[in-house]
Amino acid sequence: MHSLRRLFLFIFSTLILLALSLKIEELRVYQGAQIAIYALGISSIVLLTGYSGQVSLGNGAFMAIGAYTAALTQIHWHLPLFFTFVVGTFSAALAGAILGGGAARLSGPYLAGATLALAVGLPTLANQFTILNGETGLDYTSGTPPTWFGESFTLYKWFFWIVLVNVMLMMFFVRNITSSRYGRTWKALRGNPVAAQLSGIQVGGSKVLAFTISAGVAGLAGSLLGMIGFVGPTGFGLGLSFALVTGAVLSGVTSLAGSMLGAVVLVAIPELASVIAHRLGDTERVTSNLPGLIMSTLLILTVLFTPNGPAEQIRKHKARKQ
Amino acid sequence: MQQAINALLIGISNGFIYSLMALALVLVWRSTRVINFAQAGQAILSTYIAYEIVTRTDNFILAFIGGVLAGALVGAVVEILLMRTLFKHVSDGPVAALAPVIASLGLLGLIRSVIGMVWGNDQKPFFPPVSTNGFTFGSTTVPFSRMNLLIVLGAATVMIIFTLIFQKSNLGLALRAAAFQPEIARLAGIRVGAIRTTGWIFAGAAGAVAGILISPNDAITPYSLDSLLIFGFVAAVIGGLESLIGAVVGGLTLGIGLSFILTYIGTSLIFPATFVVLALALIIRPQGLFGSKAARNA
Secondary structure, eight states: OHHHHHHHHHHHHHHHHHHHHTTSOHHHHHHHHHHHHHHHHHHHHIIIIIITOOOOSOHHHHHHHHHHHHHHHHHHHOOOHHHHHHHHHHHHHHHHHHHHHHHTTOOHHHHHHHHHHHHHHGGGGGGTOGGGTGGGOBOOOOOOOOGGGOTTOOHHHHHHHHHHHHHHHHHHHHHHHHTSHHHHHHHHHHHOHHHHHHTTOOHHHHHHHHHHHHHHHHHHHHHHHHHHSOBSTTTTSHHHHHHHHHHHHHTTSSOTTHHHHHHHHHHHHHHHHHHHHHHTTOOHHHHHHHHHHHHHHHHHHHHHHOTTOHHHHHHHHHHHHO | OHHHHHHHHHHHHHHHHHHHHHHHHHHHHHHHSOOOTTHHHHHHHHHHHHHHHHHHHOOHHHHHHHHHHHHHHHHHHIIIIIIHHHHHTOOOSTTGGGHHHHHHHHHHHHHHHHHHHHHOSSOEEOOOSSOOSEEEETTEEEEEEHHHHHHHHHHHHHHHHHHHHHHHSHHHHHHHHHHHOHHHHHHTTOOHHHHHHHHHHHHHHHHHHHHHHHGGGSEEOTTTTHHHHHHHHHHHHHHTSSOHHHHHHHHHHHHHHHHHHHHHTOGGGHHHHHHHHHHHHHHHOTTOTTOHHHHHHO
């Protein structure tokens, strides 16, 4: 019954958002798609770090794998769009499973370093293999919206619809798996690995599973990001992994609903930065570096003062009052 | 044969730089149990300061000293302002254990953006103080120049100074004690907090030396030391994260190994190769070459 209610909630909110997109201006629709994608990317970290207690600074690399494989299957095999998403998701998940096998043996700082190495190293591969087309990247398109949607149905609206439906499907899956047996297993692992092992949980296997699913989720997010933007090494570099971690920390790492909040902040930062940069006179040095400055300052302040996220802090504060 | 010697020479020169970065990471890890990803940021900031001095005064020695002092200062500031606050606010929760790692990542981003705002994101040429043309023996020219010699000598000097400090001085004893048994060290009258800061100061200086020595081969940008961070980390992991000697051996192993891969297989493989080396090191010998017992003597 509970999960049935959840299903209706997801369908209902998807329909509302789809309807809303017809009413708001173009730029906001595009940003809406960005927010949905970031929320999915962040939830891949929430699943991994918040539930299974493993850290990954390299989920941007899984997004890159998803985007590139999706784009390649579209270019070379002419797969329909939806199937390219499936391919992107599963190939990233496969990479996650391979890495997760190694990662399950590693503790915090080692894992952080290894995944960071992946985030820095993987995008450089784009320049090494001609099939990946270097800095120019690959052309990956959604195609034009069906004509029977009418003239007023623009490409950005089409992006938003595709993105939203896919994100909501995946989010529903993630939400269900985190409240399933596996979710509880991961929580137990994070809380106390020894106790978890004593109660019959396979530590290694569960950790690898978490890594695999997290990578798959990131892979879908990457395919979607590649579709609305472009598939190239600059878009999927260390900056993306960094943004995901920032978003996850801002949203408190343990809550999937919070990933929306983190995603909104990630999309809002460049807007805010451009307003401030305009005040400061719009020099190239300021405009290109201000978003990074705001983001890293926000990240440091959050970690310093509310390491478990602002939402958690407010909840604690309320609990204390009562 | 000639090719192998060339690969070896390049590897040694790079390896010394990697070792310095690994040393910086190990020093911080030993003193505060944090992998300091901001080390790349601190190092590039020191390098930019050295660059500023060298363009104004045209004196490399002055720039070198200024850059290293700046690196040490930045290390102290980071530890006192960021890490101490962080450990004061430590609470439990899924992120709390990762907080230092994430904070250092944030700091890396912060330093890069600030550098970008002050100096711009474009490449700045860092002119080498000595010739970068390889030495010539008879008719053959080896890819080892006066600059490479300077790198090796500079890095070796830093390592010798550190070894002397750690092995022969009371400060070194305090550093080792505070790293292995903070509680007992405190009981023995060692000011563990101050000693930790000292660890960060040494690390900041070592990172600065690495940055200033590697940059004359290339132009500098706010991002140009990112790959050095990865190489340093891998080197430190090979050596066991705990051991100073391990860091040096790890750096040289990685430097020479990568140089041979680049020479004989292809330059496109540098990052995949590094990643494979890291994975192998972690799987075969997670405690590192000089982990466990040996670390206590380092």
